[in-house]
Amino acid sequence: MKISFPYMGTSHIVISYLLEQLGHEVIYPPVPTKKTLSLGVQYSPEFACLPFKILMGTYLEAVEKGADTILTSGGCGPCRAGYYGELHKRILHDMGYNVDMIVLEPPLVSPLDFFRQSHKLIKKRGWINLARVFRIAWRKLQALDDLESTLHKLRPLALSKKQITQVYEDGLELIRQANSVKEVDEARDEALTNLQQVPADHSFTPLRVGLIGEIYVVLEPFANHDIEKILGDMGVYVHRSIFLMNWTKNNALTHGEEGEKDIRTAAIPYLNQLIGGHGQNSVGEVVRYAEKGFDGVIQLAPFTCIPEIVAKSIMPAVSRDKGIPVLTLFLDEQTGKAGITTRLEAFLDLMKEKRRIKQEVS
């Protein structure tokens, strides 16, 4: 089985490790570029959201490189993303590519289907092998999240942004190469120490900004024009609301109604209904960020994303009540990096001024 999968942030390190250890040949799709997106746009419905189009392009490139199976996740609505696997499959088949799609539905929602689909992946080396590999993969996921959150803290302070990026990428490579739980832990510790050792300027407190919104555009640097890096380079501490691990725990394994209760509770005064995607979370997270004293929140969403549109229309009220500025960026295939940078700069100026006034008062 020549298997491929879409990119989302750093998840490819873990997924490719899992698949290789399960005995499959992994076809790495090229990292998404402008070309991927144009290709995707050509064969996607016009109003499908940006993730659909990037994924479409990625699949086409993967298939061209010889993949015969594509692994992706399913879902049970009401966000559209749950149907993407099925529609991608139909479009690929319609174009004449005879590719097999393995769509993993949340196991607690449709256990039988999940078992059948995952068995296709696992049968080659058996379930006992999976238990061993899964433990290591889980550790890697943890290590990646730790690395990223440390990077978020240190990037705004680092004297040389170029150096810290390089150290971070070396750290990713270390984790990628690790092959046992012990090695993952060692790699993680080494990478973290290396990050700490990058010369930093501790003389100022950076602005603190929360990053919320739809998971794919929040996690995938290509979709959001590497907004974390832009902000970090501007000297802003970015706190991302979604990390791979807590998302996997809460959503990929269950339906997501159990986990994240705290954030949902915070959203209830404004939006007392699960609306799919990260709509309700977005509202709740703004409330929580305000309580934690963040300087501002940036909401990212793909164009026509239904849950985030609902969240956006409620956002002004939350922002006013809690006194926290919110900047919403809708991203699509037309969005340019310069446009985003300009708006971010303006937003930063606003937050700086707000902080200054606050300090003068107190």
Place this chain on the structure above:
Amino acid sequence: MRVGIPRTLSYFTLYPLVQPFFEGLGVDVVVSPESNKDILDEGIKETVNDACVPIKLLHGHVAALKDKVDILFMPRLVSLDGKNTLCPKFLGLPDMVRYSIKGLPEIIENRLDLKKGKLELYRFLFRIGRRFTDNKLLILRAIWRARYNFMHYRKLLLQGFTPIEAFSLLQKGHNAEVQPQKGQIKLAVLGYPYTLYDNYISVGLLEILKSYGVNVVTPEMVPKQELQRMSKKFNKNLFWYYSNCVVWACKYYLTDKSVDGIIHVTAFGCGPDSMTNKLIELETKADRKIPFLTVTIDEHTGEAGVETRVEAFVDLIKRKKGIL
């Protein structure tokens, strides 16, 4: 006491149920005027800019009603068939409107979720009824009347009347002799009730088709059991009630082979429709026999543009059938 009902979105599905219900409670029902340019402009002004046209239109209708009524009927529709949910915008509708428009009256935002059981619809009405009166018997009587009227309405739809025709028939009292108009060719016009039957936003599409001698059928005219049967033909179904009705109706008319063509009417920026449209495009493509046309409408749609394309489509079908 006056209750306001916006003439859009769930109006075309629920009005024959809630109108007799509120009247049975002795509450005056005020419906917003038919959609027009002022309502749409007002809606565009109030709504978050990324929303789809129907949501913008709803905001316009609410703005038109807000000073004329004491309470606004805008329930949170979660599930209308016990299986599928509605588009996330329906789920968050009361909140979206509340935070977008200032100076709103009280909103009836009770949750209607038929996943909780078949009787939930009546419990939903009962809970609303309790807001207006303590007389439980009166509420039950109103529910009974509403139910009767609603069933009658559904029957009329299955006979081939559009909701608008059915509304006026219900008001005048049904006359058995009236039959839906028959035309030379039969087209399935698929779309959501709030775009198809709103003459302003669909730029009178149904009227235009009728003037060409087309017999129009819509998803509302397919019996429920048939839709359920069609749902089994899909590997995985969509999640949204109205979208599924469209997809299943498309499959029904494709299997049934009684229609000469299919038109899908979709609104600009509609999230679920990006999936729905592609899905029925692929379905009709696989079938290879029935011509298919997509009409996208938005706040700038001009009648001439739609008319030209629909006319060409109808001519093509007529030529194919040898009528022209």
